[in-house]
Amino acid sequence: MKTILALSFTLSVFLSVSAQVGFQVSPGKVFFQQAAGQPATQSVTITNSTPNPLVLQCTFSDWIRDSMGDKIYAAPGFYPTSNSKFLKVVPESFSLAPGESKAVEVSMLIPPGSDKAVSNSMLFVTQINEKDLAQKDKSKQAMMLFRIQIGIHIYNEPPQLQNKNIEIEDVVIFNSHVKTPKPGTATEKRDSIIINQQLMKAYIQNKGDLIAEGTLRFELTHQKTLKEFKPEPVPFNSLPGDKLV
Missing domain, CATH: 2.60.40.10 (Immunoglobulins)
Known part of the structure; x- marks a missing residue:
């Protein structure tokens, strides 16, 4: 059986x-x-x-x-x-x-x-x-x-509600140490190295009465080299009162 x-x-x-x-x-x-x-x-x-x-x-x-x-x-x-x-x-x-x-x-x-x-x-x-x-x-x-x-x-969304308001409250750029494989090696831990990455967090809040959907797009410029960098766009969906990171 x-x-x-x-x-x-x-x-x-x-x-x-x-x-x-x-x-x-x-x-x-x-x-x-x-x-x-x-x-x-x-x-x-x-x-x-x-x-x-x-x-x-x-x-x-x-x-x-x-x-x-x-x-x-x-x-x-x-x-x-x-x-x-x-x-x-x-x-x-x-x-x-x-x-x-x-x-x-x-x-x-x-x-x-x-x-x-x-x-x-x-x-x-x-x-x-x-x-x-x-x-x-x-x-x-x-x-x-x-x-x-x-x-x-x-x-x-009741028809009498008209206020749509999404606000970026803060943007923080910080350093993070990340393990990554050495170039040309397998993805095993013993072949990993520690690299320093700069990450960015955006804090947004829906302060309106309506649903707010959209995409966050940023353009960053290095103050010394003037080189521009565009992070990947991040979509978001929020209800009234939502706080998102």
Whole structure:
């Protein structure tokens, strides 16, 4: 009798555009501009780009962002900035044949008093038949089960909010010692040398009432040589009150 070792992983993807990771969604972000008592519905299209049938489930989650830009998740309605309790998705679960696309409807109805600030949540679309697909392939003694999960940002910006304000509070340049392989050697520790690098940190804060997205670009000039240097642009996404580094 064959022994099957199954390792289960959940691969989560958060989208600004469509991603090809087994299935695709579009759009990757949904923006509402609803005042209290005004219902609205938007569509999200999901496409099965695999050769296998998929069973998918839609759920909502709260999230906030820490100072490093990482998301912290919680149950629907946990965070005061959440709108997940005001959302419905139809259908909540469905099947997709290979190559098939389906539109799910995301509806929002903000209750009175809950439209004073920007609110947000995450719509997760999760594959739930990964075990069934793996069991069909009995040729392998060990399997790795990948559950694909895509997160779609849901935002509401009430129409009375107009102030968009992102500020750079400080820029710090500092030295850092980094281990790096010697030129022409393997990447092993014994072949490493310590080099001195100059790094830059920018501290920004969203002081407005609206979502602020953009890209930080800097141009630096050496005071003695006048040589110009352009660091790689850094994209950012911020909610009101966010402080990012």
